[in-house]
Amino acid sequence: MIKPQEFRKRRQQLLKTLGDGAIAIVPSAREKVRNGDVHYPFRQDSDFWYLSGFSEPDAILVLCHGCEVGEHILFCREADPAKMIWDGPMLGTAGAREKLLFDAVYDIKAIDNIMPTLLKGRERICYPVGKDQAFDLKVLDWNKAVETRKGEKSQAPEKFTNVLHHLHDMRLYKSREEIRCMKKSAEIAVKAHQRMMQVVAPGKNESDLLAEYLHTLASHQSQPSYTPIIGGGANGCILHYVQNNQPLQDGDLVLVDAGAEYDLYASDITRTYPVNGVFTSAQRDLYELVLTAHAAAVEHVQVGNQWNHPHEAAVRVIAQGLIDLGLLQAPLEQVLEEELYTEFFMHKTGHWLGLDVHDCGDYQVDGLWVELEAGMVLTIEPGIYVSPQAPVQAHWKGMGIRIEDDVLVSRKGPQILSDKIPRDIDAIETLMRG
Ligand code: ZN
Ligand code: MG
Numbered sequence: 001m002i003k004p005q006e007f008r009k010r011r012q013q014l015l016k017t018l019g020d021g022a023i024a025i026v027p028s029a030r031e032k033v034r035n036g037d038v039h040y041p042f043r044q045d046s047d048f049w050y051l052s053g054f055s056e057p058d059a060i061l062v063l064c065h066g067c068e069v070g071e072h073i074l075f076c077r078e079a080d081p082a083k084m085i086w087d088g089p090m091l092g093t094a095g096a097r098e099k100l101l102f103d104a105v106y107d108i109k110a111i112d113n114i115m116p117t118l119l120k121g122r123e124r125i126c127y128p129v130g131k132d133q134a135f136d137l138k139v140l141d142w143n144k145a146v147e148t149r150k151g152e153k154s155q156a157p158e159k160f161t162n163v164l165h166h167l168h169d170m171r172l173y174k175s176r177e178e179i180r181c182m183k184k185s186a187e188i189a190v191k192a193h194q195r196m197m198q199v200v201a202p203g204k205n206e207s208d209l210l211a212e213y214l215h216t217l218a219s220h221q222s223q224p225s226y227t228p229i230i231g232g233g234a235n236g237c238i239l240h241y242v243q244n245n246q247p248l249q250d251g252d253l254v255l256v257d258a259g260a261e262y263d264l265y266a267s268d269i270t271r272t273y274p275v276n277g278v279f280t281s282a283q284r285d286l287y288e289l290v291l292t293a294h295a296a297a298v299e300h301v302q303v304g305n306q307w308n309h310p311h312e313a314a315v316r317v318i319a320q321g322l323i324d325l326g327l328l329q330a331p332l333e334q335v336l337e338e339e340l341y342t343e344f345f346m347h348k349t350g351h352w353l354g355l356d357v358h359d360c361g362d363y364q365v366d367g368l369w370v371e372l373e374a375g376m377v378l379t380i381e382p383g384i385y386v387s388p389q390a391p392v393q394a395h396w397k398g399m400g401i402r403i404e405d406d407v408l409v410s411r412k413g414p415q416i417l418s419d420k421i422p423r424d425i426d427a428i429e430t431l432m433r434g
Pocket of ligand 1: 268351379381404
């Protein structure tokens, strides 16, 4: 668990980065109706959570340089005994102030009155510009209210900047405690993957694997970090396949892309294995190729390398391999130049990972790839997908293979957080036999 002191430290760091004259405003997530009186399970906004550690909806965080009431301010719902009968405990203003180390906490109902006072005399409002139109309008309203008050010369901020710029840069570098959370979320997902590998068999359904996965997560007080992809046979070629309800066939592979959430931190892991526990020779050939690309990509997750180095390494391996296996008929230079490999490998080799499964953070700055630094966490996930319609030999058709791990960039070299779930063919077949 991230401690309140760490949340406060992040707020201090953001205040320092934003500089004098700035006021930052970051809203929580809202409850969303699913249908009728039913809500989607509430998930806090990652940016808001990163700074506050506050898990309830209908709240707004304000960081204010030199404000009289203090610099760390929260607006939230007041603890309401009548509401708590239905929904359980709420922190309320007193609880949030004490437990989450805020200087001042107000009832969210009073925000329209208080915000203009906080804004008065500031130069810049830093908030998630353009993320939510209703919130954009709200900020403009508060700012206008500064001017219309008392009729004195306007002291409303005149500049608006996007707070997410700085915030997302901070979120890119994981602290020791965040890495601990991410290891934990990987550990839980690893257990789920192991269990799925052990129970899969011809005659089972994709949904049977889903059940094992959800069971494992729930028994660790965790939940999916995204909708899992459990695709047997050609469903493994559908990159965002989420129906997860088809029978698993003897002789097919199954591709399982499934992660867990721990203290809001995500893992994102993919394994591909034979439904009957033994790879065919064609499956072996293609699988070994993806595995080699995976190893080459991980090898390039080094401090000082650029973001695209792991991807380029994976692409080179896969391009040559597709030629060697006869899936592509062109010289390597042409396959790379014309990106012919994208017929079978059409996504990138990874993404940032953190509070969001596709975590925030730039990949390029001013046209240059971001340099990998210690504390960043990314996924490595090369894949090969041969659609049933592809103009290739029959034994390749309908095979979808991806191998995905979560990798911490460190000075000691790449650290795979999801290493405990087998990747090698022998290790997979052994686990599946057991
Ligand atoms: Zn991923
Ligand atoms: Mg994934």
